[in-house]
Amino acid sequence: MSSPQKAASEIADMRLAGAGNQRIDWSDQLMPVLRGIRRRFRDEKPLAGVRVGACLHITSETANLMRTLCEGGAQIALSASSPSSTQDEVAASLVADYDVAVFARRGEDTEAYYQALNSVLDTAPSLLLDDGADLISLVHKERPEILGGIRGATEQTTTGVLRLRAMARHEALEFPVIAVNDSETKYLFNNRYGTGQSTLDGIIRATNVLIAGKTVVVVGYGWAGRGVASRAAGLGASVVVIDVAPVRALEALLDGCRVMSMAKAAPLGDIFITATGNKHVISKRHFNAMKDGVIICNCGHFDVELDLPGLAELAQEQTEVRPLVEEFRLLDGRRLYLLGEGRLINFTAAEGHPAAVMDMSFANQAQAVELLTHSSLEAGVHQLPQGLDHAVATLKLESLGIEIEKLTDEQREYQASWEEGT
């Protein structure tokens, strides 16, 4: 018999559920911390009666977070946080095997994307999980009738947290949001190692290009950019970094990268990767200065980092030359290759972050959902308490069989004192 969740869902193809289930199980083996939380949720049912509305990249790792929340007693409606990141087989399995209502198809257009967000809000959720803050923004701007029923939300990424802090500054945020992104066990691992590896993975899967010997220009030396730069260097690239923040630029220099302006880097680079969370960081004049055959992509949250309308204006002809690779031929014959329509390349061309890092990110998410269910935080942007954040690191180390050093009483006393010197 079809459940209401199944009946409501809008996905690409239910027949893909078997393949999705295998992918979900594969990731689950690599997510021991989340599995531990799931076991506890199964026994304690801390989320009984909670209606979750989620807008997250629909990957096998996300599916394991959804399973965890379901085991805790939550009922879930899920949409994608980017039109091109959905794994259709995972969406099918979530509906068929885990009774999650899913509204997402890989490659949906912007209208379908927002329709899906509205379908999630139609389920009158009491808690939101967001990645990029589109769902939270939509509920404030267009669905105020359900605002009163929302206890709070979580936010997964840097761009979303920035938007939410802007809402809070303008006194526009009506409920508490836990910035999961800002947990140390999230951004230090997910943004850096996860994005770093999977971005290079996406570029390689899309193009089969050899990274060694290339000049790779990384725009933005934040947590994501640092990860991308270090992985590109590890594969033998010469890395150029662009950043507007002097400390970040200096750090990149001392990490062994060349640092310059975008105008100087444009004619030098072979591969350009944006990771700033900002708009048009590579603009029309930069595209116009690039060499023949360059590869351009983005791993920041939204597709605005590249000035795509400017690029289209420069092009005499646009052709898809491989899946996810679009050739822009300029008037003088130079060819620029844009990957994945300028959307998050690690999800568009690869599988998103490895499960081992999502284990920690989603352990933070699960704890944040539990906290929001059982506490009354004020409207605004909050961090997950450090104890919960650091517990994730402890559990991760335990799962890896690694025992770390402990402070002695003497050392603890010394650290807390001021009398003792040379």
Ligand SMILES: NC(=O)c1ccc[n+]([C@@H]2O[C@H](COP(=O)([O-])OP(=O)(O)OC[C@H]3O[C@@H](n4cnc5c(N)ncnc54)[C@H](O)[C@@H]3O)[C@@H](O)[C@H]2O)c1
């Ligand atoms: N692809 C993924 O899976 C993934 C994962 C994590 C984060 N993200 C996204 O990646 C982006 C960056 O995240 P982060 O955590 O590294 O953020 P961050 O704030 O740590 O770093 C952003 C960096 O970009 C720099 N910057 C801003 N404007 C710039 C400009 N015009 N030119 C050059 N540099 C500029 C900032 O000074 C900063 O150093 C965000 O959009 C975030 O949501 C994506």
